[in-house]
Amino acid sequence: MTATLSRAVGPPRMRRKAPSRRVLLLVLPMVVVFAAGFAVPLYFVVRFSLEHFDAAGGQPWGFTFDQFRTIFTTPLYGNLILRTLGLALATTVISALIGYPLALAITRGPRRLRAPLTAVVTIPLLTSVVVKTFGWQVLLSTDGLLQRTFDAVGLSSVKLINTSTGVVIGLVHTYFPFMVISLVAALAALDRRTEEAAAALGSPPGQVFRRVTFPQSLDGLAAGSALTFVISMSALITPQMLGGGKVSTIVTVIYQQATTAQNWPLASALGVVLLIITFLILSLQTLAVRRATRG
Amino acid sequence: MTATTRRRAPATADVDPRSDVVLAMHGVSVVYGATRVLREVDLSVHRGELIALLGPSGSGKTTMIRTIAGFTHPAEGQLLLHGRDLAGVPVHRRNIGLVFQSYALFPHLSVADNIAYPLKVQKKSRAAIKARVAELVELVQLGGHAGKRPARLSGGQQQRVALARALAMDPELLLLDEPLSNLDANLRREVGEEIRRLQQRTGTTTIMVTHDRQEAFGMADRMAVLRDGRIEQLDTPRAVYRRPANAFMAGFAGDANLIPGTVTATGPTEVTTAAGRLATDDETTAGAEVVVLVRPEDVRIEPPGDAAPGLLAATIAESFYYGSSLVVQADAGGVRVQALVTGAANVRFEPGQRVSLRIDARDAVLVPGGATS
Numbered sequence: 001m002t003a004t005l006s007r008a009v010g011p012p013r014m015r016r017k018a019p020s021r022r023v024l025l026l027v028l029p030m031v032v033v034f035a036a037g038f039a040v041p042l043y044f045v046v047r048f049s050l051e052h053f054d055a056a057g058g059q060p061w062g063f064t065f066d067q068f069r070t071i072f073t074t075p076l077y078g079n080l081i082l083r084t085l086g087l088a089l090a091t092t093v094i095s096a097l098i099g100y101p102l103a104l105a106i107t108r109g110p111r112r113l114r115a116p117l118t119a120v121v122t123i124p125l126l127t128s129v130v131v132k133t134f135g136w137q138v139l140l141s142t143d144g145l146l147q148r149t150f151d152a153v154g155l156s157s158v159k160l161i162n163t164s165t166g167v168v169i170g171l172v173h174t175y176f177p178f179m180v181i182s183l184v185a186a187l188a189a190l191d192r193r194t195e196e197a198a199a200a201l202g203s204p205p206g207q208v209f210r211r212v213t214f215p216q217s218l219d220g221l222a223a224g225s226a227l228t229f230v231i232s233m234s235a236l237i238t239p240q241m242l243g244g245g246k247v248s249t250i251v252t253v254i255y256q257q258a259t260t261a262q263n264w265p266l267a268s269a270l271g272v273v274l275l276i277i278t279f280l281i282l283s284l285q286t287l288a289v290r291r292a293t294r295g
Numbered sequence: 296m297t298a299t300t301r302r303r304a305p306a307t308a309d310v311d312p313r314s315d316v317v318l319a320m321h322g323v324s325v326v327y328g329a330t331r332v333l334r335e336v337d338l339s340v341h342r343g344e345l346i347a348l349l350g351p352s353g354s355g356k357t358t359m360i361r362t363i364a365g366f367t368h369p370a371e372g373q374l375l376l377h378g379r380d381l382a383g384v385p386v387h388r389r390n391i392g393l394v395f396q397s398y399a400l401f402p403h404l405s406v407a408d409n410i411a412y413p414l415k416v417q418k419k420s421r422a423a424i425k426a427r428v429a430e431l432v433e434l435v436q437l438g439g440h441a442g443k444r445p446a447r448l449s450g451g452q453q454q455r456v457a458l459a460r461a462l463a464m465d466p467e468l469l470l471l472d473e474p475l476s477n478l479d480a481n482l483r484r485e486v487g488e489e490i491r492r493l494q495q496r497t498g499t500t501t502i503m504v505t506h507d508r509q510e511a512f513g514m515a516d517r518m519a520v521l522r523d524g525r526i527e528q529l530d531t532p533r534a535v536y537r538r539p540a541n542a543f544m545a546g547f548a549g550d551a552n553l554i555p556g557t558v559t560a561t562g563p564t565e566v567t568t569a570a571g572r573l574a575t576d577d578e579t580t581a582g583a584e585v586v587v588l589v590r591p592e593d594v595r596i597e598p599p600g601d602a603a604p605g606l607l608a609a610t611i612a613e614s615f616y617y618g619s620s621l622v623v624q625a626d627a628g629g630v631r632v633q634a635l636v637t638g639a640a641n642v643r644f645e646p647g648q649r650v651s652l653r654i655d656a657r658d659a660v661l662v663p664g665g666a667t668s
Contacts, residue, residue, distance in 0.1 A: 197393065197401075201416060202416040211412075292403070
């Protein structure tokens with residue numbers, strides 16, 4: 001009764017207007033950039049991936065799934081995809097292991113540590129990837145500081161330059177800021193009172209973290225992981241410079257095929273595969289977040 | 296100038312001294328940097344009672360419950376829970392329930408899992424947890440919501456979850472921080488009464504913080520009024536209202552006419568004020584300068600008549616009609632006297648109208664400490 005009454009005398013419902021021309025005008029630049037910079041190239045990539053390749057005769061216009069068949073039946077490419085995923089996974093896991101404590105220190109630690117720690121995270125982002133990677137080349141090389149240290153402590157069997165290990169080190173340094181930023185956002189948004197409530201309900205500090213803080217940061221961890229995984233999976237410079245041609249990933253092979261071998265159809269098909277993997281991972285993350293927030 | 300006043304009879308039945316003290320605070324002071332937020336607070340909370348900590352913002356009431364909960368540590372003084380010193384006892388070992396103003400429910404857990412939290416922490420058996428949660432869900436009337444996430448509940452429902460979660464641990468003491476302030480104004484009284492019923496049914500010893508005196512009056516067995524980190528008065532709501540400790544308390548507890556005067560006769564006491572002569576049942580010494588408290592609802596408006604002790608000649612200045620009551624401002628010898636007339640549907644007063652104000656001797660209370668305190 002009261003409800004009907006208040007609805008009757010309440011303010012009139014706003015009727016949703018059709019988007020006006022002015023709004024369309026506002027999004028027009030974005031639409032142009034999107035079309036020219038993304039939709040059209042994507043179309044060509046997909047189109048190229050469905051063409052023949054003839055090393056002698058170039059690229060006769062046609063329609064075939066030859067490239068995809070090659071990728072999915074040749075062990076070489078299967079291994080390539082697995083290695084790429086493995087490198088991205090290792091990078092993501094290590095970034096999470098380094099990033100979580102760092103994010104905790106930034107959000108929970110003493111205030112005067114906040115600025116220097118944030119700098120540690122943001123400076124790699126502000127530095128050119130090439131410069132960073134050159135630095136790592138020096139450190140990781142056979143007579144570099146890090147390799148010598150490894151040799152000195154009896155870890156000489158671990159080789160750093162031109163190995164997956166070196167590539168992962170470089171990838172972690174380049175991309176862990178994305179993990180930390182996602183985690184800091186999640187931890188800063190978390191209601192600290194829930195932690196106090198957990199303590200008052202009988203939880204010692206470790207349990208508060210396990211049962212209340214960590215579960216509430218899972219969204220941030222999922223977002224950071226998806227981001228780190230996807231970006232490190234599509235990295236080119238780091239695997240090329242630190243892998244020295246011995247650690248190939250989908251992206252380095254795409255680069256080789258497109259530039260050296262001039263095999264655009266195969267390069268495009270690999271690109272499409274990479275795109276699909278990326279899409280699957282992002283969908284998985286969205287799904288996980290939706291499951292977690294479902295009431 | 297301070298007058299010595301004695302009460303003729305104890306205004307309230309004091310809390311039974313035989314009932315056990317759950318929480319005792321002795322001379323507790325809390326210091327943040329250079330500011331002293333709590334100053335030598337003494338408080339005894341008895342089993343099963345609900346004490347309201349009432350005070351304006353910044354009076355130290357939230358600090359007080361955070362200190363009791365263990366988030367803040369006193370610089371001086373002692374806290375005893377069932378006689379056990381709480382110094383050095385961490386928050387999670389105190390067994391003191393706390394309901395936050397924002398409820399602080401765990402957003403990642405369902406209603407049932409929120410309530411089950413303290414039981415899981417205590418490592419109760421699965422069957423015992425299930426039974427206790429069902430019982431609590433029933434108690435706070437959340438049947439049908441147990442599987443939902445807190446975000447899908449209304450404010451009032453969330454608050455009941457927070458209450459059930461705190462009660463699940465069977466706390467020795469329950470602390471409620473502004474339990475009603477996040478609710479719609481029209482829900483507050485209803486929820487307040489519900490909390491009070493629940494508290495009485497479960498017999499949970501409770502301290503509630505509020506800045507709303509209506510809440511404190513309606514829910515509390517006793518109320519402690521805080522001001523600048525000190526307890527100004529600790530007594531039953533009735534006593535605080537009828538027998539305020541000082542002029543500040545008189546005004547804080549409700550609308551008040553505070554009329555200064557001189558005692559001109561004793562046994563029975565008569566006070567001569569600028570407004571006229573007032574009779575009071577309180578006893579004091581002749582010649583003392585006093586302040587007389589008269590609540591507006593105790594002022595009766597009558598046709599003009601001869602002045603007598605307790606009968607003031609006055610002129611109506613203004614009147615405001617509030618539906619259930621009529622607030623009248625009258626001028627008695629230059630003193631503004633406010634009267635509250637209830638059931639006044641057909642009563643009208645015009646400005647300038649001459650009237651008599653009748654104030655019974657039992658309703659005229661001498662306020663200790665004079666006008667300033």
